[in-house]
Amino acid sequence: MATRLTQSNRAGWLFALPGFGLIAVFIILPFFFAFWLSLTNQRLISPNPTEFVGLQNYADMLSLAVVTLEPERDADGAVIRDETGAPEYPRVRSITRSDAFPQYDGMREWFRWQSGETARVVIASDVVFWKALTNTLLFVLIVAPTQAALALGLALLINQRLRGINVFRAIYFMPVVVSIVIVSLLWRFIYDGQDGLLNTVLGFLTFGAFEGHDWLGDPDTALGSIMAMSIWQAVGFHMVIWLAGLQTISPTLYEAAAIEGSSKWQTFRYVTWPGLRNTAVLILIVITMQSFALFAQIDVMTNGGPLDSTQTMVFQAVERGYGKQDISGGSTISVVLFLLVLTISLVQRYLTRER
């Protein structure tokens, strides 16, 4: 088609420029800017000039160390134990605040485990960041496959030939058009420890045996509760994408399978699933990217608590970059987040490549 009729450098640039210009200024520029800012001490508003600090922000955020604590011993060399028989250890502070270990200065305990008599303590210079990182990864690793599988289940359910099936499709999709902010607020009420609907329903289903639980107030259940709600809100979105994939599979394949006498599971395994390959890759990547962006749920429901059990990368990036006006700190988290998204997408593409 490269004839003189369609050759037009001037019109071409002219038409593409508004769109490309906006994308360049508001997406590409801040993207590269994030890398630069993460190497400085930029603040949103500051009387002092911005300085280049190299990789200091990354060091401050990522530094980790494992220290070994020997149990306290009395004069005879016997291990001092508390009432439960557990050995007593010196405080971590005795190391992180000691002049003998300048490299651990200012670090705090993240978690510890026992190995024999000694305790190993992982200390980090930025414990909240590490919690945010692990929570985000946990969220992605659990939500992405679960949500993709549930969405596929719903799509198969909706793909039946039944009268009125479109009504059900419309209903399953409904939460997708409701803002996640609204959903989060609504579910705060549902998860409430005293008047929460969930406790009522569970009590009803177990004939009163269920005692009631403050889902968002307990560090062990808060993140899980947010995962469940996020899946509830978004699963219809991916159901629709699966459904589009299902409908590209030729009916003749199903007819052939039926003639061969294949069971339902065999039909799914050898006809449906191979036909959904590309859809599966796309869905996994889309859900992964959406899960990494976890923010509104946290902001509305828990603010990262209780005990930092629901901190996430984006929440921390905003809290630092906007809340504390620490643009460079927020940008550093953004860069790490982007590198994670990129790595995971590439790994997913590699694992699901055509063989």
Next chain:
Amino acid sequence: MAAISPDNRGLRLAVRYLVLVLVALIFVLPLLFMVMSSFKPDQQLLADTSSIRAFLPVGDVSLGNYAEAFQRAPVRLFVFNSVLVTGVTVVLSLAICSLAAFSFVFLQWRGRGLVLSIILATLIVPFETIAIPLLLIVSKLPWIGLDGVEWTWLNTYRVQIIPWIADGLTVFLFVQYFKDLPGELVEASRVEGASWFQIYWRVILPLSGPVVATAAILKFLVMYNQYLWPLIVVQQEQYRPVMVGLQYFFQLNVAWGEVMAYLTMITVPVLAFYLVLQRAFIASIASTGVKG
């Protein structure tokens, strides 16, 4: 195994519908609860959560919560802001992204492939990862307005609109759609002496109903549901959209009835819109996945 008798088939059909209905309840009940609660005084609302009454419009039902929600927050202003920002962004986005896509598909120009690749590459950059550097940029961007030059975009409508106009996904959707249109149409119009803009406006756009609907719906959902961005760039009540306005309902004593009334007010119009245009909504989401 029992033989498949008519009875048996009826039973299986009933089980299928039962499963469909039970799943539907999971999605409907929380939303039903929201709407029903918005009509109840707080005390009753809380008491009702212990029974099926939570989902029924029973007891002391009134519009009192709505009246109080309007008292507590400038609801009309928030809705106006959201509608304005959403409407303007959707229209500008459709115009600018379709024009760019037109140029990528139908025009030959140097750098075309490269520019398109760059735009598509931005699809893998989640907005959340650029929000903070973008905050710094817009806080210092100049703007020439009617009152002279301003040196920040914070606390304005434009900061909520302009960064959201062009995006990779919208351009991508238009490019995909335009590729399937017959190129001869464009060549024929050229032969007849039509200008490029006339071809875009008179020939291509009139054929683009489905993709315009898709792009408009996706943009609408993104814009109306904006939260993170207005939260950090708008501190003045005057420019706040509905989702950020929610914060007014979380001062010390949470009045759940008012919260539910506000949630219902800002959700039900969208849900109604969705239910009317249900097919178009679902088709638009599906079309983001077909080509992959």
